Amino acid sequence: MAWLTAHLKTLFASKRPKNPPKRKPPTREEKGKFRATDDDDNTTTTTTTSPSYNNQSSPKRSNSNRSSNTNSSDLTDSDLLPILHYEELHLVPQILTEFPAFYLVGHPLPPPPLSQAKQILTSTDSVKQSLIHPRKSTVRGYNHAKPSGREWWDYSPENGGTMLTLDDEEFRHSTREYFEKSIQLLQKICGEFNNNTFTESGDKRVVVPEEVMSDIGFSTMRYLRYSPTILERPNAPKMEPPVASSSSSSHSGSSSKSQQKEDGYSLPRMEAHTDHGILTLMTATEPSGLYVWDRNGKIFSAPPIENTVMVIAGDLMTHFTAMEGKNVINDGKEAIAEGTVLPTVHAVVLPKGGAERYSVAVFLRPRRDMVVSKHRVTKEDGEVVEENMTFGKWAEEKGRVRGRRCWMIGQERLSGGQDI
Template identity: 80%
Template sequence: MAWLTAHLKTLFASKKPKNPPKRKPPTREEKGKFRALDNDDENAVSSPNFKFQSSPKRSASNCSSNTNSSDLTDSDLLPILHYEELHMVPQILTQFPAFYLVGHPLPPPPLPQARQVLTASDSVKQGLIHPRKSSVRGYNHAKASGREWWDYTPDNGGTLLTLEDESFRHLTREYFEKSIELLQQICGQFNQTLTENGDKRIVIPQEVMEDIGFSTMRYLRYSPTILERPNIPRNEPPVASSSSSSHSASSSRSQPKEDGYSLPRMEAHTDHGILTLMTATEPSGLYVWDRNGKIFSAPPIENTVLVIAGDLMSHFTAIEGKSIVDDGKEAIGDGTILPTVHAVVLPKGGTERYSVAVFLRPKRDLVVSKQRAKREDGEIIERDMTFGRWAEEKGQIRGRRCWMVGQERLSGGQDI
């Protein structure tokens, strides 16, 4: 386990990649177009170049933001990319920790369904707990963090560990399947560059584009009432699955602050998979970090979804011939995508927050990297690092925040 902890620390200790790409400043035209978003200009979202969002038109439930365009600078903003510009994703994710996608073909986000299942009676939730206490299938909660979640189970057509409601099932399944298709499309953009022989360079394994693997969708609720209510009875606490996305039991053992003050939150972490698609209600509370340790606020913006990178993107986009596991920061090049460090902390006095997250993950046995090992006779050999093994060993590291930069400002539920 020590080797994994050491290499993760090394990876995130790298403040800058070698020869980092220069971020191009937005043109006057681009600035005008993002300002037009405040004026309900439907044409503002179809720019041929990504935009920098300022004072965005947020979801209808936004009543608490006092931010205006004069409070933000271009460097404080995450880009908004149109669906027709997916070819820009590989470049965007080397410069930014996340991006918004607009003009996408997804149906309305199932936020009402998230509220429906997560405000159901305790007896209903008890019936949605996985028989083997999986933390990535069915219902789970982390009372000490003020959050609870329900994971869609794609097996058997989504009929397991779910509500007896046909509309709920249909809308949930539809959004999951459409979101996975979209994330697979995004992955395909990384395989468009050519080798010296004129062949396409395979960065993301083809299996990712052809199979849903161990992908899932999570409905999340953050609420002060969860901090206060009794635990739902269960025979034993949930255990982290080998493909958990960092919402495992170990992250829920939060210690209260000395003054007794606490907030619904999720500690800074990275997701185990390839890409994660998110949408949420206000209040936001979501923050992301770039590779230099800079923190960006990522509020919900109407008609967009937020896309971030998971751990496997660093494996897939490492310098050719290098391994993130063995070489750490030496495997990071201009085109290497680092996993997005992110956290959720509800602002003091905020109302409850609902979110939907779709995780694109491969099958557990997919080889994502190679690891060098020494045999008893001293010979150095390579062995496969599968997704399942990576997720399992990472999940067993206590205090996953240890290798992440800049997270101190948002850990432990401080007032922001």
């Protein structure tokens, strides 16, 4: 983590006395709240209170007037991402335009089914083979990617979650309960975009289609396992943790072709990518290995924090939050405004010698036939017409991008930095 430590020192270097007075260290929630309500403007301090933060004042939109119990030198890599309480979901639309992800505490979800993830992903090979989708779907049932050291199983909500699953009542109950309550939570977050986004005339703007809040669509839940034992090639090249791009506007450019080796050891990893749905809810075991990028190319470490879940944005949030009257596919960056949520670029790289990592990810997706945007098509006679872009078509076209490159804006194909 030397690269991350050096990066953080440059971000938060400050002159301090040799023997500074000792202060009571702020809690993670206080520091996360500080990050959530702080930005680069030297504007008037606004005080907010919340039961989850022990009614302590937190400065909003101010760098010059920091909380007496929190300052930049107290922040660590995990504190760079904001931590919000469930009662403050109305802040999410603003937070996701400023940060690539946030932690949520005080949520109504049951304990994460990480033991269930381990149960199904350490089953015998014969059991895993029986859970493979008959048409080889990669988003239903069991799949693996041995060269990257990971395997996963996707819950199938159809037929009450009884397909392609273990014959274990407790497993099925815990899995179904967590999936359904997570989807309800993500739908509630989508509702906050509609409640807190306004048109130029001051009317509420329907950002996320209402059907997303009333239908689970093609949503799913994924159990993931990252482990060196899954790796197919014992002498695969070692991949380094991600390095921030020197560009402040994107992660564009070719990915690194030089792959370093160390003792012939390969790290379980997943290359930088974005999810093509609406929102994703995550939780995981240690070691973390999860990294997220913001819209300026800054990298954040995103370790699991007890009693929280992490929420990130998918590609469709960019379509939904684009400027009124503009289209991301047709207009590209011209459709992006300050209030536009860009999809979260994220990657997983396990540290060398670390334990296996299990994670749970819940993906909120619309129905495959739901129209998410329009795109211009030029016919053979030169006529330009607009055709519907459905979610299914969007996912299919993105799937053709080799290596799951990030599509951050329209048709741009970006790698998110290195191939990892």
